[in-house]
Amino acid sequence: MIQTWSPRTADEAAACVQQAMAADLPMELVSAGTRRSFGRPVDAAARLDLSALSGVVTYQPEELILSVGPATPMAEVAELLAGRGQCLAFEPPDYGGLWGGKAGEGTIGGAMMTGRGGPRRLTAGGPRDHCLGVKGVNGFGQAFAAGGRVVKNVTGFDITKLVTGSFGTLCVVTELTLKVLPAPPDAATLAVLDLSDEAAVRLMSRALGCAAQVSSAAHLPAGIASGFEGRAATLLRVEGVSPSVAARIGHLSQLFEDAGEQVLLDREASQRLWRDIADVAYFAGEARPVWKLSVPPAMGARIGARLTQDLAGRCFYDWGGGAIWLEVPEAPDGHAAGVRQILAEVVGSDGHATLMRASPQVRASVPPFQPLAPAVAALTERVRRQFDPQGLFNPGRMYA
Amino acid sequence: MLMPAPDEGLIARRGEFVAALRAIVPGEGVIDDDAELAAYECDGLTAYRQRPMIVVLPETVEQVSRTLAYCHKVGLKVVPRGAGTSLSGGSLPLADGVILGMGKFNRILEVDYENRCAVVQPGVTNLAVTHAVAGEGFYYAPDPSSQIACSIGGNVAENAGGVHCLKYGMTTNNLLGVELVLIDGTVLRLGGKHLDPQALDLLGVVCGSEGLLGVVTEVTVRILQAPETQRALLMGFPQVEAAGACVAEVIAAGIIPAGMEMMDRLAIQAAEAFVQVGYPLDVEALLIIELDGPPAEVDHLIDVVREIGLGCGASYLRVSQDEEERRGFWAGRKAAFPAVGRISPDYYCMDGTIPRATLPKVLRRMGELADSYGLRIANVFHAGDGNLHPLILYDADKPGELHRAEELGAAILTLCVEVGGVLTGEHGVGVEKRDLMEVQFGPADLDQQQRLKCAFDEDGLLNPGKVFPKLCRCAELGRVHIHGGQVRFPELERF
Numbered sequence: 055m056i057q058t059w060s061p062r063t064a065d066e067a068a069a070c071v072q073q074a075m076a077a078d079l080p081m082e083l084v085s086a087g088t089r090r091s092f093g094r095p096v097d098a099a100a101r102l103d104l105s106a107l108s109g110v111v112t113y114q115p116e117e118l119i120l121s122v123g124p125a126t127p128m129a130e131v132a133e134l135l136a137g138r139g140q141c142l143a144f145e146p147p148d149y150g151g152l153w154g155g156k157a158g159e160g161t162i163g164g165a166m167m168t169g170r171g172g173p174r175r176l177t178a179g180g181p182r183d184h185c186l187g188v189k190g191v192n193g194f195g196q197a198f199a200a201g202g203r204v205v206k207n208v209t210g211f212d213i214t215k216l217v218t219g220s221f222g223t224l225c226v227v228t229e230l231t232l233k234v235l236p237a238p239p240d241a242a243t244l245a246v247l248d249l250s251d252e253a254a255v256r257l258m259s260r261a262l263g264c265a266a267q268v269s270s271a272a273h274l275p276a277g278i279a280s281g282f283e284g285r286a287a288t289l290l291r292v293e294g295v296s297p298s299v300a301a302r303i304g305h306l307s308q309l310f311e312d313a314g315e316q317v318l319l320d321r322e323a324s325q326r327l328w329r330d331i332a333d334v335a336y337f338a339g340e341a342r343p344v345w346k347l348s349v350p351p352a353m354g355a356r357i358g359a360r361l362t363q364d365l366a367g368r369c370f371y372d373w374g375g376g377a378i379w380l381e382v383p384e385a386p387d388g389h390a391a392g393v394r395q396i397l398a399e400v401v402g403s404d405g406h407a408t409l410m411r412a413s414p415q416v417r418a419s420v421p422p423f424q425p426l427a428p429a430v431a432a433l434t435e436r437v438r439r440q441f442d443p444q445g446l447f448n449p450g451r452m453y454a
Numbered sequence: 455m456l457m458p459a460p461d462e463g464l465i466a467r468r469g470e471f472v473a474a475l476r477a478i479v480p481g482e483g484v485i486d487d488d489a490e491l492a493a494y495e496c497d498g499l500t501a502y503r504q505r506p507m508i509v510v511l512p513e514t515v516e517q518v519s520r521t522l523a524y525c526h527k528v529g530l531k532v533v534p535r536g537a538g539t540s541l542s543g544g545s546l547p548l549a550d551g552v553i554l555g556m557g558k559f560n561r562i563l564e565v566d567y568e569n570r571c572a573v574v575q576p577g578v579t580n581l582a583v584t585h586a587v588a589g590e591g592f593y594y595a596p597d598p599s600s601q602i603a604c605s606i607g608g609n610v611a612e613n614a615g616g617v618h619c620l621k622y623g624m625t626t627n628n629l630l631g632v633e634l635v636l637i638d639g640t641v642l643r644l645g646g647k648h649l650d651p652q653a654l655d656l657l658g659v660v661c662g663s664e665g666l667l668g669v670v671t672e673v674t675v676r677i678l679q680a681p682e683t684q685r686a687l688l689m690g691f692p693q694v695e696a697a698g699a700c701v702a703e704v705i706a707a708g709i710i711p712a713g714m715e716m717m718d719r720l721a722i723q724a725a726e727a728f729v730q731v732g733y734p735l736d737v738e739a740l741l742i743i744e745l746d747g748p749p750a751e752v753d754h755l756i757d758v759v760r761e762i763g764l765g766c767g768a769s770y771l772r773v774s775q776d777e778e779e780r781r782g783f784w785a786g787r788k789a790a791f792p793a794v795g796r797i798s799p800d801y802y803c804m805d806g807t808i809p810r811a812t813l814p815k816v817l818r819r820m821g822e823l824a825d826s827y828g829l830r831i832a833n834v835f836h837a838g839d840g841n842l843h844p845l846i847l848y849d850a851d852k853p854g855e856l857h858r859a860e861e862l863g864a865a866i867l868t869l870c871v872e873v874g875g876v877l878t879g880e881h882g883v884g885v886e887k888r889d890l891m892e893v894q895f896g897p898a899d900l901d902q903q904q905r906l907k908c909a910f911d912e913d914g915l916l917n918p919g920k921v922f923p924k925l926c927r928c929a930e931l932g933r934v935h936i937h938g939g940q941v942r943f944p945e946l947e948r949f
Contacts (some may be wrong), residue, residue, distance in 0.1 A: 075934065114809070115705075115706060116705050116811065117626050117810060117840070118705065139708050169650070169651075169891070176649070179627050180650060182655055183623065197898060198896075199895070204809060204876070205839045205840065206615060206620075206836070207807055208612065208613045209876045209879055209891075210891065210900075211666075211906050212613070212626065212662050212663075213903065213906065214661045215659055219650075219651065220655075224654075235710065236705075259569075263590075264679060265591070265748065266748070267747060295751055295754055297751065298754065301748050301750035304572045350646070350648055351569050352568035370524070382640050401648075404646035404647055406650075406652040407871055423653055424653075427642065427650060429640050429641070432642075433636070433656065433909065437909040437910075440906055440908055440909045440932070441902070441905070443934060452654075453806075
């Protein structure tokens with residue numbers, strides 16, 4: 055029987071942690087629990103259910119800040135922001151479908167603690183770039199705060215960045231302050247069809263290096279998406295006020311006049327398409343292992359070719375080639391050895407491969423996160439211990 | 455400003471340290487001559503000076519690593535230094551410490567347009583990065599006002615900002631990777647040309663750590679295509695409140711300008727007297743709002759912002775028609791500091807951030823504070839992101855006036871925290887705001903920051919006396935205390 059604590063306030067959360075310290079009882083930190091398939095399975099005798107730490111603490115659109123409890127549903131956050139024409143600029147992905155669940159059920163805390171951004175992460179930054187402050191309880195049983203509630207702040211160490219993306223292994227987060235930004239009023243996407251992966255990555259590099267201010271660039275090889283008649287599509291998104299969107303799409307269209315057949319997607323079609331890319335909808339409804347590689351963008355196609363050929367997988371590219379989403383056939387190690395071998399051969403240590411979908415057995419037996427260089431691993435462990443010396447929070451979630 | 459008490463035992467061993475360091479960094483790379491050491495006795499915060507015991511100027515990563523490992527072994531304190539432009543005393547030396555000057559790391563190692571990044575050594579100046587890529591139409595976005603002199607390594611240490619960071623981010627948002635040397639000489643790499651950390655975001659916490667966590671020996675930054683067009687509006691308002699309302703309405707309209715700067719009456723008068731760019735002299739607040747991007751976008755937004763400005767009661771409004779006029783708008787703002795220097799023998803530049811809505815209240819209260827201290831304040835303000843730069847005018851030759859200016863500065867920063875803001879938006883804590891940290895942070899908050907320090911530098915040898923009002927004692931911080939559910943720590947000694 056798993057012991058579950060359900061604190062209703064930050065003070066109660068601190069009291070729970072102090073009890074866990076006294077009993078030396080490791081805990082799994084959860085709220086909606088929609089991201090439990092991400093990372094290693096946690097083996098803990100107790101559960102800290104943070105679901106009650108939900109709700110908006112303060113939302114000040116003119117100050118561009120939002121403070122919320124970590125268990126606030128992402129859907130509620132999105133709706134609140136949309137009501138004032140704002141958004142989370144890092145375009146939080148929803149992997150519910152990828153993991154065989156439903157979309158739209160996650161929390162803001164889960165999104166920030168898993169630290170992933172969608173297609174616009176390329177140009178707008180990730181969760182780490184939009185988290186301004188955290189309040190939490192560390193493994194010393196102390197409630198502490200880091201960062202602040204203003205958009206520009208360099209006071210003290212930037213612990214907020216460290217906590218963002220830490221998968222709940224440093225502290226129990228009880229409040230988050232986020233930077234919110236105006237949602238682009240208009241958007242459009244230019245698709246160039248039938249390019250090879252190499253040609254697509256070159257085109258995306260050119261597009262991202264020109265003055266058109268492309269906000270996202272992805273390439274869907276033939277057969278990945280059902281749209282575009284199953285043909286390969288290289289996608290360039292521009293966002294902003296309507297006159298600007300039109301002018302920039304015109305610029306891109308002219309620049310790539312001879313590159314291939316072009317299709318223009320309007321705002322709505324564009325939104326649907328990038329939502330699918332963010333959520334990796336193309337690999338949903340299956341159980342096969344899925345990897346995400348982050349690499350220098352120009353290397354994308356070369357690695358993608360090796361991955362698909364050597365491992366019999368299929369992949370698509372986001373972030374101008376810098377993100378590779380790869381689906382591979384079942385294997386006892388989820389093809390961890392093969393994926394990381396190819397990564398090392400092509401880019402050395404400049405990149406990483408994360409296992410984004412696999413059975414709990416596979417995620418327990420191979421490291422879902424890229425193994426760290428020994429010196430970085432040692433430092434990471436020292437840092438973790440300075441937050442949680444007894445290893446009470448999500449033990450083993452990131453590394454065994 | 456009290457620094458940790460110098461260790462006379464270490465000072466007595468100077469000769470031994472110099473000999474050992476010369477074996478690591480040959481030739482002129484180790485300085486122990488008093489006259490030469492004097493060049494390093496302060497940084498951009500010139501009110502505080504201290505001659506260092508030794509200066510080491512390494513040229514290779516191996517020399518940095520061996521120097522740090524040696525200092526670690528013998529217990530020598532190390533103060534890293536970039537170009538020495540810190541406004542918060544981040545590289546103020548220690549009488550019993552080594553200055554590790556990174557000025558010889560001055561090469562641009564690689565410009566990679568395909569991956570839109572540049573790999574540079576930390577001693578390269580901020581502006582040199584932009585110059586290196588400008589030919590291809592690129593630039594490096596963070597633009598602190600010292601950009602002609604300040605180094606990228608220092609930018610990383612301080613998480614430097616600039617007038618464009620509301621739209622384009624601070625250093626941390628434009629930093630892709632570093633090579634870092636720890637105090638024990640360990641060399642490691644964080645990030646690279648790819649995005650996102652492998653595990654914990656150590657790069658995120660190294661940036662802005664003010665030389666307390668490690669020494670950066672290589673930096674990878676992202677470069678951006680320069681915007682096609684830049685245009686600016688110059689707007690004067692009869693009341694500060696109206697200017698503040700205009701800023702809020704621009705943001706509420708969904709516009710994030712490339713720059714949005716405010717100046718108060720005294721700053722306007724000083725700037726106009728200095729550079730004569732045609733600023734209106736009959737207004738209480740002046741706004742410069744710059745928009746950049748494709749011409750279609752800029753032209754559209756200029757019209758929107760103009761309407762907002764008029765709606766908010768702008769009594770003066772000009773839109774730049776060409777580059778010369780746009781530069782003119784900025785010339786006064788950019789000359790604001792030296793302009794204030796003309797009307798006062800000395801000035802002290804502050805750097806708090808506030809919620810923008812509190813601006814009228816803060817300016818009013820600041821005026822009252824200035825009166826009570828018998829000093830004047832000119833205000834320039836990164837209005838878009840709420841970052842205030844009050845310039846306190848004083849005369850160091852008048853007995854007690856520097857002290858009063860410092861007290862007024864502390865009162866202003868305390869006010870910033872009281873209204874929901876923070877002590878520093880872009881200049882860093884350094885020694886300048888060190889003793890105010892407890893105004894913003896509680897004991898548990900500072901304990902957690904110091905614990906992080908312990909993970910990187912357990913002996914507290916890197917830049918001690920900066921950022922934290924108390925030296926950290928890692929053994930005590932690392933202990934878990936439980937007394938009847940209460941977690942306690944022994945009171946630590948102050949400077």
